[in-house]
Every structure is written in structure tokens, then in C-alpha cells.
Amino acid sequence: MSSSWGRQIKLTVFGESHGPAIGGVVDGLPPGLAVDFDQINQEMQRRVPGRHQWSSRRHETDTYEVLSGLFHDKTTGTPLSFLIRNHDAKSKDYTELLNVPRPGHADYTGAARYHGYQDYRGGGHFSGRLTAPIVFAGSIARQLLALKDIQIGAHIRSIGSISDQLFDPIHPAADLFHDLAKKQFPVISDACGNRMQQLIESARKDCDSVGGIIEAAAVSVPAGVGSPIFDALESILSSILFAIPAIKGVSFGDGFGISRLRGSEANDPYDKIADHDGIVTTSNHNGGILGGITNGMPILFQVAVKPTASIAKKQRSVNLMTGKTTDLIVKGRHDPCIVPRAVPVVEAAAAFALLDVITQIKGLEYWL
Numbered sequence: 414m415s416s417s418w419g420r421q422i423k424l425t426v427f428g429e430s431h432g433p434a435i436g437g438v439v440d441g442l443p444p445g446l447a448v449d450f451d452q453i454n455q456e457m458q459r460r461v462p463g464r465h466q467w468s469s470r471r472h473e474t475d476t477y478e479v480l481s482g483l484f485h486d487k488t489t490g491t492p493l494s495f496l497i498r499n500h501d502a503k504s505k506d507y508t509e510l511l512n513v514p515r516p517g518h519a520d521y522t523g524a525a526r527y528h529g530y531q532d533y534r535g536g537g538h539f540s541g542r543l544t545a546p547i548v549f550a551g552s553i554a555r556q557l558l559a560l561k562d563i564q565i566g567a568h569i570r571s572i573g574s575i576s577d578q579l580f581d582p583i584h585p586a587a588d589l590f591h592d593l594a595k596k597q598f599p600v601i602s603d604a605c606g607n608r609m610q611q612l613i614e615s616a617r618k619d620c621d622s623v624g625g626i627i628e629a630a631a632v633s634v635p636a637g638v639g640s641p642i643f644d645a646l647e648s649i650l651s652s653i654l655f656a657i658p659a660i661k662g663v664s665f666g667d668g669f670g671i672s673r674l675r676g677s678e679a680n681d682p683y684d685k686i687a688d689h690d691g692i693v694t695t696s697n698h699n700g701g702i703l704g705g706i707t708n709g710m711p712i713l714f715q716v717a718v719k720p721t722a723s724i725a726k727k728q729r730s731v732n733l734m735t736g737k738t739t740d741l742i743v744k745g746r747h748d749p750c751i752v753p754r755a756v757p758v759v760e761a762a763a764a765f766a767l768l769d770v771i772t773q774i775k776g777l778e779y780w781l
């Protein structure tokens with residue numbers, strides 16, 4: 414099923430952006446986890462729309478009801494299901510799009526795939542709204558990973574051509590992750606962040622949009638997580654990261670840039686840890702993964718987020734009823750830039766993937 418992901422611990426997401434609710438089911442969790450709801454709420458609020466100038470003006474609360482899988486605030490180990498009600502859908506903005514697909518959105522491909530029966534309002538099941546259940550599930554995953562000191566952080570690496578500082582590839586600090594998670598606009602350098610916000614605002618005023626890149630890191634993942642060939646950790650992470658709408662590229666370590674290095678520059682030399690039987694690398698061009706398996710160094714990856722498709726600038730499309738080309742001006746409340754709200758989603762998706770893969774390798778008892 415395309416809306417289910419995971420092997421040992423599975424997430425299913427359901428719902429449409431303008432239907433009564435969206436939600437999810439997480440199956441395979443270990444029993445007995447004392448769930449921290451404050452942490453879930455904080456994660457959900459980092460993604461919620463309608464709070465900032467760079468966000469869609471649709472105002473959702475993204476509060477949730479847990480329907481099963483919890484008893485006395487602890488996981489039971491049976492399917493944990495949750496519902497997030499939609500409160501602020503304005504479907505009339507989408508009437509024209511029934512016949513005239515938006516360039517860059519999934520209107521045309523969704524209609525082709527589902528023979529016109531898809532709920533097209535608000536992008537339906539294709540909407541970025543479906544990332545709210547990913548954040549919920551990711552927050553549970555992060556709480557389990559934290560039991561083993563595994564932390565995940567991310568920030569806006571760039572918007573357009575304006576770049577933030579990068580994470581230290583050897584020692585990305587977990588303290589920095591916490592600081593970033595508290596920021597409304599998660600950048601390491603607030604001066605760069607101000608320039609990025611100005612760029613987003615100028616695109617918005619031009620009835621246009623901008624994209625960018627998110628950099629993420631996971632620390633304290635032990636060596637030996639992942640598998641070779643088809644189950645490479647890069648493949649698994651990419652598969653869930655590409656589930657996030659608008660993500661068009663994923664890279665690990667130096668990514669495409671590694672192709673410009675010599676072997677002597679790209680190889681990460683090994684070093685012994687003092688008073689310890691493990692080894693480390695003194696650089697991290699490979700992003701902590703070799704042969705599809707973690708080497709114990711920070712996992713580093715970046716995702717490319719495209720500029721929002723729905724823009725109020727005049728674009729060319731085709732009226733599918735008449736077969737005639739037509740001009741389209743998309744109405745409604747859209748993110749002029751998706752990147753800031755996608756940061757917690759990227760963290761959540763990576764957390765869920767790591768939870769699933771680590772559980773496959775080490776077994777459910779690892780978390781008990």
C-alpha cells in the first residue's frame with residue numbers, strides 16, 4: 414500500500430486535506446513506552462500552518478485524538494491510531510482546478526492515477542497536510558531513539574541562493590539541535606535567516622514562491638545499522654524522505670559534490686578513540702554510511718525542496734474538459750516557501766526510518 418511504510422514498525426497515514434480528518438496508525442511499537450505528549454505537541458506546533466508570514470494562512474490547530482494503542486499513557490504494543498481533525502478548509506478556491514490542473518502540483522497525475530475519483534480539494538491525499546501524521550509518528554520514534562541517546566536535528570541550509578552555516582560533520586551538537594527546534598525559523602545563523610525571510614517575502618509579493626535545501630543529522634546511531642544492496646540505509650531513508658511532498662532530491666554526506674573530490678580527499682580516515690574499543694573517522698564525506706550500513710559517525714543528509722507549485726502568478730495550463738490551453742491564476746492560501754515547515758517533517762521521517770531499521774537489526778527488545 415502506497416500510504417503505508419515500514420517493515421518492523423509500520424506507519425499508515427490516511428485522510429484528505431479537505432475531508433473531516435487526517436490521521437495515522439503506527440503498528441509494531443514496543444509496549445511500555447511512557448509517551449511524552451508535551452514533546453508531541455511541540456513537534457506538531459513546529460509544522461502547523463497559519464502562524465507565520467512564510468506559511469500558508471490556513472489556520473489549523475493540529476491537535477490530535479489518540480484512539481488506540483495507549484493505556485495509562487503508555488504504549489500497549491498494539492496499533493496506535495490517532496486522528497487530527499481538519500478545521501479550516503476552504504474548498505471553493507479549488508473549484509476551477511477540477512478541470513484545469515495546476516502546473517507543478519499533483520492535480521493531473523492524481524486524476525490520471527485515480528480516474529478522476531480523487532478528492533482534488535486542497536490537493537486531497539497528496540497535500541502537505543498529510544505530513545502532520547508523519548510528525549506525530551516521528552515524535553513517538555524520537556522518544557524511543559532518545560532512550561539510546563540517538564538525536565536528530567535539521568535546519569534550513571538554504572533558501573534560493575542564500576545559505577546558512579553547515580553542521581559540523583564530525584560533532585554536530587545535540588544542544589544545537591534543541592536550539593534549532595525552538596526557533597520559529599530554524600537556521601544556525603539568524604542573520605542569514607533574516608535574509609532568507611526577506612527573499613520569501615519578496616517572492617510572495619511577486620505572487621511567486623521559492624524553494625531551498627534542508628540539512629539534517631542523526632547522532633549516536635551505532636555502527637552496523639543498515640544492510641547492503643537493496644536495503645541500504647540510504648535507500649530506506651530516501652524512500653521515506655521522498656514521501657514528503659515537494660522533496661525532489663536527497664543526498665548523503667557530500668552528495669553530488671563528492672564526485673568532484675579525489676579518493677584521497679573523499680575517503681574518511683579512521684582513528685582510534687582514546688580509552689575505548691571503537692573507532693571514528695576524522696572526516697565525514699560519506700555521511701556516516703558505507704555499504705548501506707552506519708559506521709557510527711553522524712548520519713548527514715540534505716533534501717532539496719522545490720518552490721511551492723501553487724502560485725498566484727499567471728501560468729499556462731489546459732482545460733481538460735474543453736482540451737483548450739488556458740491561463741490559470743491559483744487562488745487560496747499557500748506556503749510561499751515550504752522549507753521552514755518541512756524541517757520538522759524531515760526530522761520526523763528520518764526518526765521513524767531509523768526506529769524501523771534499528772528494530773529490524775536489533776529486535777524489539779532493544780527498546781524495552
Ligand SMILES: Cc1cc2nc3c(=O)[nH]c(=O)nc-3n(C[C@H](O)[C@H](O)[C@H](O)COP(=O)(O)O)c2cc1C
Nearest residue numbers: 469518519539540541658659660722723747748754
Ligand atoms: C509542509 C508542506 C506544505 C506544503 N504546502 C503547499 C502549498 O501551500 N501549496 C502547494 O502548492 N504545495 C504545497 N506543498 C507541496 C505539494 O503538496 C506538492 O508539491 C504536491 O503534492 C506534488 O508533489 P511533489 O511536489 O512531491 O511532486 C507542501 C508540502 C509540504 C511538505
Ligand SMILES: C=C(O[C@@H]1CC(C(=O)O)=C[C@@H](OP(=O)(O)O)[C@H]1O)C(=O)O
Nearest residue numbers: 462469471535536540541542745746747
Ligand atoms: C494544510 C496544510 O498545508 C496545506 C498544504 C497544501 C498542499 O498543496 O500541499 C496546500 C495548502 O492547503 P489549503 O489550500 O487547503 O490551505 C496548505 O495550507 C498543512 O500543512 O497542514
